[in-house]
Amino acid sequence: MPAIRAQDVTKRYGSVTAVDRIDLTVEEGEVFGFLGHNGAGKSTTINMLLDFARPTKGTIEVFGKDCQADSVAARKHMGVLPEGYAVYDSLTGREHIEFAMESKGVEGEPFDVLDRLDITHAADRPAGGYSKGMAQRLVLGMALVGNPDLLVLDEPTSGLDPNGAKAMREIIREENERGTTVFFSSHVLEQVEAVADRVGIMHHGTLAAVDTIEGLRETAGGGTKLLITVDTPDEAHIETIEATEGVDSAWLDEDGQFVVTCEDDAKLDVLVALDERGVDVVDFSTEEASLEDLFVEYTRGTA
Numbered sequence: 025m026p027a028i029r030a031q032d033v034t035k036r037y038g039s040v041t042a043v044d045r046i047d048l049t050v051e052e053g054e055v056f057g058f059l060g061h062n063g064a065g066k067s068t069t070i071n072m073l074l075d076f077a078r079p080t081k082g083t084i085e086v087f088g089k090d091c092q093a094d095s096v097a098a099r100k101h102m103g104v105l106p107e108g109y110a111v112y113d114s115l116t117g118r119e120h121i122e123f124a125m126e127s128k129g130v131e132g133e134p135f136d137v138l139d140r141l142d143i144t145h146a147a148d149r150p151a152g153g154y155s156k157g158m159a160q161r162l163v164l165g166m167a168l169v170g171n172p173d174l175l176v177l178d179e180p181t182s183g184l185d186p187n188g189a190k191a192m193r194e195i196i197r198e199e200n201e202r203g204t205t206v207f208f209s210s211h212v213l214e215q216v217e218a219v220a221d222r223v224g225i226m227h228h229g230t231l232a233a234v235d236t237i238e239g240l241r242e243t244a245g246g247g248t249k250l251l252i253t254v255d256t257p258d259e260a261h262i263e264t265i266e267a268t269e270g271v272d273s274a275w276l277d278e279d280g281q282f283v284v285t286c287e288d289d290a291k292l293d294v295l296v297a298l299d300e301r302g303v304d305v306v307d308f309s310t311e312e313a314s315l316e317d318l319f320v321e322y323t324r325g326t327a
């Protein structure tokens with residue numbers, strides 16, 4: 025049974041379509057990275073999983089339980105690290121875990137959870153004095169109470185320094201090795217790349233791509249990136265470039281350079297096409313396209 029199944033899900037807020045007809049299946053045991061820029065629709069999707077928001081159309085199930093019609097049963101499968109969580113400054117780490125155990129009606133030893141998150145040393149200190157990374161791990165610990173089948177993490181590495189982000193990724197991997205399915209959102213490709221089995225790229229409310237990292241890499245690696253500096257860069261030239269056979273896409277980067285992803289043997293044709301249009305090519309270079317380029321390609325035009 026899939027851990028998550030979303031079928032034709034749309035969520036509108038007035039005239040804003042936050043999520044637009046998405047179909048998504050996350051299999052049990054996967055680490056699934058949910059990628060997209062700010063405003064792409066990631067949190068809205070997560071909110072529908074948790075029944076904080078209701079789909080305008082379509083259904084979402086978690087382990088076969090409808091997240092709206094059967095939300096209590098669906099929630100029992102999930103542990104959640106929400107975006108913008110807070111800790112209680114005056115309660116200790118251990119008290120946080122005890123609180124989560126009481127609320128979920130779970131018996132157990134708080135230290136077992138604190139150990140998994142490597143914060144045992146701070147168990148009896150008020151959480152108000154924890155670093156951002158420790159606080160984040162503590163809230164994740166609360167989510168782990170009761171050993172949920174599915175961990176839902178909204179931007180789990182945001183605001184963490186590289187060491188904190190690495191620790192968070194290690195915990196995600198460890199929990200997955202215990203058999204937990206992990207669904208986590210991020211707008212940072214490298215965070216997702218390091219730990220996810222598959223990724224979904226959200227763009228303007230739609231799922232622009234769903235694939236394994238290797239699959240995305242093959243798509244990206246099949247091409248070349250051509251960087252072209254011209255005398256007077258103009259958005260209008262993009263059309264000329266994209267009309268060239270073998271070109272996937274083209275855009276102007278913030279330095280005013282054209283970035284072109286294309287088949288290897290289309291490079292010269294692009295330069296010729298620009299020349300025929302009277303565009304003065306000052307310089308050009310080529311690189312192998314990366315996964316990051318693919319992400320940019322799918323989500324071009326957003327901040």
Ligand SMILES: Nc1ncnc2c1ncn2[C@@H]1O[C@H](COP(=O)(O)OP(=O)(O)OP(=O)(O)O)[C@@H](O)[C@H]1O
Nearest residue numbers: 037040041042060061062063064065066067068069
């Ligand atoms: N409660 C709401 N009322 C109105 N519009 C909303 C609401 N929640 C989200 N939106 C809009 O829906 C779109 C998707 O937002 P969402 O928060 O899901 O994106 P996101 O990918 O999670 O972004 P972020 O990374 O910034 O959290 C945005 O245009 C946002 O302004």
